[in-house]
Amino acid sequence: MPLSYNKYLRVADLIELQxxxxxxxxxxxxxxxxxxxxxxxxxKQVLHEIDAAIIAMDGDRVAVATRAIERVVEIEKILVTQIHLLETMTPLNFLGFRDELNPASGFQSMQFREIEFASGLRDDSILRAFHDDDFAHARLAARVEAPTLGDAFYSLLRRRGFDAPADGTTHTDAERLQLYGRRTRAVLEIITHFEDRYEEFKLAESLIAHDEYFSLWRLHHVKMVERMVGTKPGTGGSEGVGYLRTTLDKKFFPELWEARTYLDTKHGGAGCPFAK
Ligand code: HEM
Known part of the structure; x- marks a missing residue:
């Protein structure tokens, strides 16, 4: 039998999964x-691109890494708008089957957590929440050990002569702040010399866009949730909207955001407390 569209994409299996x-x-x-x-x-596709971007950065293939993250951002734009499709359902329609979902919740999305971990937001308490799901726990535990996008980005910068030190596990809080400051300064240098450092600049811009659109998803999700269920507790057992609001300021690459604060029109970095 020749290959067909339905066979290749396993459509018969796919439409049985709902x-x-x-x-x-x-x-x-x-x-x-x-x-x-x-x-x-x-x-799944986002993780595929993030993994490819990390490998590309490790191999000094900056253009390839940038294109992978730019694709992630285009997907995230779809993810942000897609949330509103749910609002074609009235709150009462949703309550018609919401009780069936208990105690399942998006909070348990393994791949959402993998994206967070691979982007730098590794969290032991989240890992522990997966203790009774061996498959998810093993994947997340592997992500805890693996280098993140930020790790790959700053080690690329170090190889290219920037003072962008990695965080070590043995550092004190004060030392960590110092390392963070040096990485922020490296980013500032890229932004202020973007014509000379265009490859690094484009990569950094794709990373901050990934951070921005992931946060925008959080914002659109919490607004949709409040519109749907008000301040009722979530099916996953959290406070609901109150909990989700606490996640809105999470950042994958805080140095990329912080560096903007120290830009001024004259630049060089005047006013940057991390400046040498
Ligand atoms: C009517 C639709 C939805 C409602 C009412 C809703 C509600 C909630 C609530 C209340 C929480 C907090 C955790 C809990 O106690 O359950 C949550 C978390 C979450 N939901 Fe939704 N949700 C909806 C749709 C979606 C969709 C379409 C996704 C897409 C994957 C999603 C992904 C998530 C994720 C990833 C979290 C964890 C967020 C975090 O901890 O940062 N949700 N949701």
Whole structure:
């Protein structure tokens, strides 16, 4: 039999994967499952690109790394707008099957956490939350050990002559702040010399865009959640919207944001407390 579209993409298998729990099936549960599964497919692609970007940076292939992260950002733009499709469901429609979901929650999305970990937000308490899911726990534990996008970026900068030290596990808080300051200064140098350092500049811009659009997803998600369920606790057992608001300021690459603060029109870095 020659290859066909349906065979290649395993469409028959794919459209069997949306098993509704409500009985009789609530009309909107299919939308709810389809959106979540679509997110998980995009998360898989995002991780594929992040892993490729880390390998490319390690091999000094900056243009390849930048293109991978630019693709991540384009996917994230879709992820941000896609959240609002859920708002075509009325809050009452959602309550029609919400109880069936208990105690499952997006909080348990393994791949969402992998993206956070690989982008630099490694968190032991999140890892522990996966203690009863061996598959997810093993993948996340591997991500804790693996270099992050930030690790790969700053080691690339070091190889290119920048003073952008890595964080060591044995450092005190004061030493950590000092290392953070030196990395921030390296970023400032790239931004202020972007014509000479265009490769590094483009890569840094793609990384900050990844950070920005991931945060925008958080913001659009919390707004949609409040519109849907107000301040009810989440199915995952958190406070709900109150908890989600605490995540809005999380940053993957704080140095990239911080460096902007010390730019001025005359530049050189006047006013930067990290300047030598
Ligand atoms: C009607 C739709 C939705 C509602 C009412 C909702 C509600 C919530 C709530 C209340 C939380 C806090 C944790 C908890 O206690 O459950 C949460 C977390 C989360 N949700 Fe949703 N959600 C919805 C759709 C989605 C979709 C489509 C995704 C896409 C993957 C998603 C991904 C997540 C993630 C990743 C978290 C963890 C965020 C973090 O800890 O930073 N949610 N959601």
């Amino acid at each position: 098993g509704c729990l409500s009985d009789p099936a609530h009309h909107d549960e299919l939308l709810f499952i389809t959106i979540h599964q679509t997110y998980e497919l995009w998360f």
